Amino acid sequence: GAVVSQHPSRVICKSGTSVKIECRSLDFQATTMFWYRQFPKQSLMLMATSNEGSKATYEQGVEKDKFLINHASLTLSTLTVTSAHPEDSSFYICSARVVRGGAEETQYFGPGTRLLVL
């Protein structure tokens, strides 16, 4: 099956620093990747849609200058949390969209990155 990796799996940083999270599709190409945020015991909240070669589409309420997304290739999307603050501490998960025959599509998820901002 399709495999999506994320790096790092866990990061601790000081307030005010920037953190970059990578999302890679390992055995397939993904023109579209998604970034989610998940707080403890809550569901996933879509932050943005990352499209290869074009600007990301952000969901309402998500600051595009705060969460920079770059989808430079068909196998890599990056999320940079700029000037991170403690309230940015969360579990960040990416997914890659796979379209099969007809209208059937699904998303394959990365293992997530736990960010802790001190």
Added chain:
Amino acid sequence: SQQGEEDPQALSIQEGENATMNCSYKTSINNLQWYRQNSGRGLVHLILIRSNEREKHSGRLRVTLDTSKKSSSLLITASRAADTASYFCATGGTSYGKLTFGQGTILTVHP
């Protein structure tokens, strides 16, 4: 905002019993998917059911979809301790590729 609402929020059963989780949604959909998440991990895709399908099976999983009631259910038969996880429904709508997740059901299967 999250479209889906799932119930129960938490379900605790014994190994061998069946587990049923329900999901309701509000807008029209193209498909509905169920995902599983082990604690602190990413999501694993379980099953997709299209809006023109009513029931689908995969191993010990059975999913139903009632578009008139805007609801779906996930049944796990003969549960195992390894089934302990959070289960989320997600709807795919007119925004191509985007998924909207439900709040999830935390399933605990006691050995």
